Amino acid sequence: xxxxxxxxxxxxxxxxxxxxxxxxxxxxxxxxxxxxxxxxxxxxxxxxxxxxxxxxxxxxxxxxxxxxxxxxxxxxxxxxxxxxxxxxxxxxxxxxxxxxxxxxxxxxxxxxxxxxxxxxxxxxxxxxxxxxxxxxxxxxxxxxxxxxxxxxxxxxxxxxxxxxxxxxxxxxxxxxxxxxxxxxxxxxxxxxxxxxxxxxxxxxxxxxxxxxxxxxxxxxxxxxxxxxxxxxxxxxxxxxxxxxxxxxxxxxxxxxxxxxxxxxxxxxxxxxxxxx
Amino acid sequence: xxxxxxxxxxxxxxxxxxxxxxxxxxxxxxxxxxxxxxxxxxxxxxxxxxxxxxxxxxxxxxxxxxxxxxxxxxxxxxxxxxxxxxxxxxxxxxxxxxxxxxxxxxxxxxxxxxxxxxxxxxxxxxxxxxxxxxxxxxxxxxxxxxxxxxxxxxxxxxxxxxxxxxxxxxxxxxxxxxxxxxxxxxxxxxxxxxxxxxxxxxxxxxxxxxxxxxxxxxxxxxxxxxxxxxxxxxxxxxxxxxxxxxxxxxxxxxxxxxxxxxxxxxxxxxxxxxxxxxxxxxxxxxxxxxxxxxxxxxxxxxxxxxxxxxxxxxxxxxxxxxxxxxxxxxxxxxxxxxxxxxxxxxxxxxxxxxxxxxxxxxxxxxxxxx
Numbered sequence: 001x002x003x004x005x006x007x008x009x010x011x012x013x014x015x016x017x018x019x020x021x022x023x024x025x026x027x028x029x030x031x032x033x034x035x036x037x038x039x040x041x042x043x044x045x046x047x048x049x050x051x052x053x054x055x056x057x058x059x060x061x062x063x064x065x066x067x068x069x070x071x072x073x074x075x076x077x078x079x080x081x082x083x084x085x086x087x088x089x090x091x092x093x094x095x096x097x098x099x100x101x102x103x104x105x106x107x108x109x110x111x112x113x114x115x116x117x118x119x120x121x122x123x124x125x126x127x128x129x130x131x132x133x134x135x136x137x138x139x140x141x142x143x144x145x146x147x148x149x150x151x152x153x154x155x156x157x158x159x160x161x162x163x164x165x166x167x168x169x170x171x172x173x174x175x176x177x178x179x180x181x182x183x184x185x186x187x188x189x190x191x192x193x194x195x196x197x198x199x200x201x202x203x204x205x206x207x208x209x210x211x212x213x214x215x216x217x218x219x220x221x222x223x224x225x226x227x228x229x230x231x232x233x234x235x236x237x238x239x240x241x242x243x244x245x246x247x248x249x250x251x252x253x254x255x256x257x258x259x260x261x262x263x264x265x266x267x268x269x270x271x272x273x274x275x276x
Numbered sequence: 277x278x279x280x281x282x283x284x285x286x287x288x289x290x291x292x293x294x295x296x297x298x299x300x301x302x303x304x305x306x307x308x309x310x311x312x313x314x315x316x317x318x319x320x321x322x323x324x325x326x327x328x329x330x331x332x333x334x335x336x337x338x339x340x341x342x343x344x345x346x347x348x349x350x351x352x353x354x355x356x357x358x359x360x361x362x363x364x365x366x367x368x369x370x371x372x373x374x375x376x377x378x379x380x381x382x383x384x385x386x387x388x389x390x391x392x393x394x395x396x397x398x399x400x401x402x403x404x405x406x407x408x409x410x411x412x413x414x415x416x417x418x419x420x421x422x423x424x425x426x427x428x429x430x431x432x433x434x435x436x437x438x439x440x441x442x443x444x445x446x447x448x449x450x451x452x453x454x455x456x457x458x459x460x461x462x463x464x465x466x467x468x469x470x471x472x473x474x475x476x477x478x479x480x481x482x483x484x485x486x487x488x489x490x491x492x493x494x495x496x497x498x499x500x501x502x503x504x505x506x507x508x509x510x511x512x513x514x515x516x517x518x519x520x521x522x523x524x525x526x527x528x529x530x531x532x533x534x535x536x537x538x539x540x541x542x543x544x545x546x547x548x549x550x551x552x553x554x555x556x557x558x559x560x561x562x563x564x565x566x567x568x569x570x571x572x573x574x575x576x577x578x579x580x581x582x583x584x585x586x587x588x589x590x591x592x593x594x595x596x597x598x599x600x601x602x603x604x605x606x607x608x609x610x611x612x613x614x615x616x617x618x619x620x621x622x623x624x625x626x627x628x629x630x631x632x633x634x635x636x637x638x639x640x641x642x643x644x645x646x
Contacts, residue, residue: 082454
């Protein structure tokens with residue numbers, strides 16, 4: 001056998017997802033490099049969340065297939081961690097921060113087995129990594145948005161996965177949380193893990209990520225940031241209105257997008273409950 | 277109390293606890309009204325199974341009723357998935373269809389069916405002691421009690437052994453699915469449990485009041501704790517207390533036991549809603565009044581500081597002027613002054629005159645510079 005290129009962490013072939021015959025993702029082919037940080041960017045309604053959920057097997061594709069580490073998802077479920085958008089869960093749920101992080105260990109525990117002392121220790125050290133150890137016994141209702149995001153990140157860390165799929169981890173977080181997330185991402189990369197994150201703030205893509213996927217229902221381009229993250233590709237992805245370029249970093253872009261575009265970042269951290 | 281009364285009381289407590297346990301997750305999953313739908317639609321299963329086995333005490337009835345409850349949930353979901361009706365409308369469409377079919381069947385065959393619509397709706401726990409479970413000549417007690425204990429055991433087994441699975445599926449269904457815990461499977465298993473519980477409670481309290489027992493104690497417990505682990509025992513305790521309260525209330529008033537139990541559950545919830553230490557209405561009102569008073573004290577201190585040493589000090593800094601100047605009622609102004617004096621931030625100067633203490637001056641400056 002000849003030596004081919006290294007096996008991708010995630011391989012998506014001809015993936016089409018539709019809601020009632022309305023395609024959300026149209027024939028997407030994708031290879032996510034192992035050991036790299038990859039951003040998925042694209043305008044609203046581009047199918048970014050759907051792509052992540054399809055990779056995780058949470059939405060049924062109309063066509064196509066996904067392979068993770070060369071295998072079907074069912075065989076490698078334990079290798080994949082998921083950080084959903086934090087708005088998708090009920091933060092009034094009666095539970096503590098530590099308990100939410102412990103949920104990350106449920107996958108490897110399997111059915112019926114309860115987390116024990118080892119899992120608790122893992123959860124505490126994950127909370128330390130995101131600078132939240134002082135909040136372990138706090139009710140989740142009392143967290144701010146950035147704190148919620150860090151709890152989710154800690155939960156992903158205890159999953160001990162090799163591939164991390166994150167849906168807008170930087171959305172609506174404070175500067176401190178943004179730094180904490182960046183630190184965690186680089187730690188994951190140094191461990192050899194693969195991270196795929198849906199990302200909105202275009203101007204931070206070159207700084208935070210190695211690779212980028214430009215998505216707008218179809219895959220517009222994907223690959224290393226220096227090669228793929230070009231004005232031309234962005235223009236195709238965003239239909240000519242590139243919020244990133246509107247910030248004056250590129251020539252000839254309309255300026256009107258800067259006020260409402262998704263590139264405004266860092267955004268203030270909206271409190272969702274009482275602060276510390 | 278006769279031994280029959282005791283049996284009814286024990287049964288009432290067991291029914292209430294059995295209902296409250298799955299009720300905790302109904303409340304957390306925001307599916308409280310689904311319990312109403314389930315408790316009504318299971319009637320169809322009971323009626324059809326009764327026509328088949330001709331025995332109201334047969335376990336077949338429980339299974340058939342449980343199956344109709346799950347069928348109802350599946351029909352609601354199928355209807356909702358068409359996206360032609362919203363979920364609440366789907367619920368309101370499906371369960372009356374099943375329930376009315378059952379009512380039709382009962383009334384059509386009223387002569388030879390020992391089910392009447394009143395008993396179906398309201399239940400009659402007082403009759404439970406008459407239906408005994410006798411094995412080999414030994415009287416083991418009311419059948420309903422044994423059935424309920426069986427269902428209670430099933431509820432405990434399910435909720436305790438699948439505690440973490442239910443927790444993650446309720447809090448974050450996406451994560452649960454990504455980890456291979458099928459939220460759909462758990463949902464249907466849980467709905468079967470709710471259906472079976474409703475069937476068991478049905479005999480005792482009927483199909484309407486069972487909703488009160490499923491929802492009121494967990495809703496009250498939710499106001500008292502933020503810990504899931506405490507929620508289940510607390511809801512069970514409140515349910516047991518409500519059942520006992522309702523039972524004695526019914527004896528006192530010579531009224532329906534089921535109605536009295538449900539009323540008691542409602543009253544207990546109302547009491548908790550008012551009096552819960554942190555989330556209750558009284559605590560909330562008190563907290564708000566406290567904040568208002570505290571803010572008013574600061575306002576007063578700043579007012580006094582502004583006029584201190586000024587030309588109109590003698591006129592402005594008087595207790596009897598506050599009502600006019602700060603637009604406070606006399607009574608409120610008096611309370612604010614009294615509080616500021618008590619906290620050592622204010623002194624009275626000969627009758628109505630007010631003067632800041634050094635502490636009061638410092639507080640006022642600090643507040644203003646912030």
